[in-house]
Amino acid sequence: MALLEMAGxxxxxxxxxxxxxxxxSVDRGEIRALMGENGAGKSTLIKVLTGVYASxxxxxLLDGVSIAPRSPAHAQELGVSTVYQEVNLVPNLSVxxxxxxxxxxxxxxxxxxxxxNERARRAMSxxxxxxxxxxxxxxxxxAVQQLxxxxxxxxxxxxxxxxxxxxSSLDKIEVERLFTLMRKLRGDGxxxxxxxxxxxxxxxxxxxxxxxxxxxxxxxxAVTELPRQKLVAQMLGRDLDEVPHVDHRxxxxxxxxxxxxxxxxxxxxxxxxxxxxxGETLGLSGxxxxxxxxxxxxxxxxxxxxxxxxxxxxxxxxxxxLRPRSPRDSIRLxxxxxxxxxxxxxxxPGLSVSENLLLVLQARRGWLRVIRKKQADKIVSExxxxxxxTTPDTRRPIENLSGGNQQKVLLCxxxxxxxxxxxxxxxxxxxxVGNKLEIRKLITDxxxxxxxxxxxxxxxxxxxxxxxxxxxxxxxxxxGELKGAxxxxxxxxxxxxxxxx
Ligand SMILES: Nc1ncnc2c1ncn2[C@@H]1O[C@H](COP(=O)(O)OP(=O)(O)OP(=O)(O)O)[C@@H](O)[C@H]1O
Ligand SMILES: [Mg+2]
Numbered sequence: 261m262a263l264l265e266m267a268g269x270x271x272x273x274x275x276x277x278x279x280x281x282x283x284x285s286v287d288r289g290e291i292r293a294l295m296g297e298n299g300a301g302k303s304t305l306i307k308v309l310t311g312v313y314a315s316x317x318x319x320x321l322l323d324g325v326s327i328a329p330r331s332p333a334h335a336q337e338l339g340v341s342t343v344y345q346e347v348n349l350v351p352n353l354s355v356x357x358x359x360x361x362x363x364x365x366x367x368x369x370x371x372x373x374x375x376x377n378e379r380a381r382r383a384m385s386x387x388x389x390x391x392x393x394x395x396x397x398x399x400x401x402x403a404v405q406q407l408x409x410x411x412x413x414x415x416x417x418x419x420x421x422x423x424x425x426x427x428s429s430l431d432k433i434e435v436e437r438l439f440t441l442m443r444k445l446r447g448d449g450x451x452x453x454x455x456x457x458x459x460x461x462x463x464x465x466x467x468x469x470x471x472x473x474x475x476x477x478x479x480x481x482a483v484t485e486l487p488r489q490k491l492v493a494q495m496l497g498r499d500l501d502e503v504p505h506v507d508h509r510x511x512x513x514x515x516x517x518x519x520x521x522x523x524x525x526x527x528x529x530x531x532x533x534x535x536x537x538x539g540e541t542l543g544l545s546g547x548x549x550x551x552x553x554x555x556x557x558x559x560x561x562x563x564x565x566x567x568x569x570x571x572x573x574x575x576x577x578x579x580x581x582l583r584p585r586s587p588r589d590s591i592r593l594x595x596x597x598x599x600x601x602x603x604x605x606x607x608x609p610g611l612s613v614s615e616n617l618l619l620v621l622q623a624r625r626g627w628l629r630v631i632r633k634k635q636a637d638k639i640v641s642e643x644x645x646x647x648x649x650t651t652p653d654t655r656r657p658i659e660n661l662s663g664g665n666q667q668k669v670l671l672c673x674x675x676x677x678x679x680x681x682x683x684x685x686x687x688x689x690x691x692x693v694g695n696k697l698e699i700r701k702l703i704t705d706x707x708x709x710x711x712x713x714x715x716x717x718x719x720x721x722x723x724x725x726x727x728x729x730x731x732x733x734x735x736x737x738x739x740g741e742l743k744g745a746x747x748x749x750x751x752x753x754x755x756x757x758x759x760x761x
Contacts, residue, residue, distance in 0.1 A: 262287040263451045264420050269318030275652030278304040280475045286451040293462045294455045296472035297692045298664030299650040302455050310335040310342045341418035345425045345663045346603050347409045356380035356393040359412045383411040388437045402601050403429040403548045422453045428689050431548040431718045439465045457692050496694050517712050523568035529554040530737035541707050543727030544716040545752050551736040552716040556685045560597030561590040594680030606670045614640045614654040620677040643672040663690045681712045720749050
């Protein structure tokens with residue numbers, strides 16, 4: 261019998277049967293990938309397993325004993341340790357406090373801070389991350405925060421480790437470090453459940469795969485028995501369309517839309533210069549911490565630059581050349597940012613799907629000119645269809661959507677506001693393979709119609725196949741720019757590696 265056995269698990273939400281009598285198992289020393297489109301039920305299965313939701317029906321056996329976790333803490337006590345998709349940490353506490361929260365080493369009943377820090381340092385170093393663990397979590401990037409959540413889960417003595425999209429903001433190097441750790445834990449006999457949308461990761465680390473589609477289990481396979489194409493077909497219930505390819509036009513439009521001149525921020529980003537043409541998708545590529553998000557945030561005014569200036573052509577002479585000091589400044593120039601961290605900077609919890617989607621459009625029109633209901637409904641239903649957002653009702657709170665579907669709403673939020681330049685920081689984070697291609701097609705189509713984009717992704721393949729030109733960053737400065745036929749994965753990698761201008 262497998263170490264963990266779930267049988268006949270169902271879970272219904274108003275209007276959705278998220279899990280329909282699903283069975284799922286994972287054994288000692290096994291890494292099982294849990295796969296499926298956005299909204300297929302992966303996170304729900306995990307939340308039932310770990311006591312976030314009471315299941316509607318079904319049984320969970322751990323080591324042959326029936327368990328019914330009442331909460332994640334209870335699941336933890338029973339031996340199931342979890343990293344949730346929406347990282348659940350406390351921003352204002354230090355890294356060390358987050359790693360040890362609820363399990364702080366104590367001496368005579370008092371928290372022993374030296375030990376807390378020591379233990380956190382050790383947990384992080386298992387992932388090869390060397391940071392000052394006494395600093396506040398908010399000082400670090402989304403990726404580091406994700407690694408802290410992983411370190412926290414791994415630090416617990418667990419029989420089962422559950423990882424829901426742990427790699428969504430990590431780059432290749434960190435992913436490899438995590439995999440090394442996962443393989444070691446597997447060797448120690450741990451059962452690992454791994455949710456990811458990256459197919460190559462499944463083939464590199466998992467032993468077996470379970471696929472869900474629309475809340476129903478499609479099947480279980482050993483990785484070696486399931487070729488990529490078949491895996492995709494099982495997830496989508498159809499074959500995947502051809503991958504769109506950018507024909508890296510030698511002559512990209514000469515019509516310069518935005519000129520960025522020496523935009524910099526002390527201790528964060530060396531002054532950087534580049535331009536964006538009309539109808540172009542400009543890529544930002546670089547490893548984690550290379551300055552991609554920093555560049556986006558300077559352009560969007562979210563983290564204002566302290567040197568340099570940007571000019572936008574074609575919107576009159578006044579105000580078209582400035583250094584944005586706030587998002588409002590940038591929005592006035594027609595520049596919008598779809599941020600990488602959807603939980604803390606993107607989604608407005610408590611507001612409905614439709615309110616979230618219309619937020620920017622409404623803000624641009626001014627709050628006094630409320631969008632009429634009929635028009636709003638039309639816009640929302642068009643977008644829902646265009647990006648295949650799965651939701652039973654757009655008046656429901658956005659938190660009820662699956663992670664990938666929330667991400668799609670954030671993207672639509674800006675698309676409907678039709679900015680001149682849209683900054684997309686990891687726009688396909690958490691999006692499944694099929695929808696990823698749809699989004700890529702959408703960006704390419706909009707660019708053809710004259711909209712401009714700056715596109716950043718940790719996935720090199722995606723940058724190379726979406727962008728006309730690519731600016732390469734390394735150690736918080738620009739180290740190269742590739743255009744036309746030069747835009748290849750090899751060239752980008754080479755620039756990152758050599759780091760010369
Ligand atoms: N708290 C909730 N309230 C209402 N509906 C929910 C809730 N949580 C999930 N759902 C619905 O259940 C279905 C499954 O969602 P789930 O989050 O499990 O998908 P997922 O496979 O993890 O997708 P993703 O890849 O986007 O993370 C979706 O239709 C979602 O809208
Ligand atoms: Mg999910």
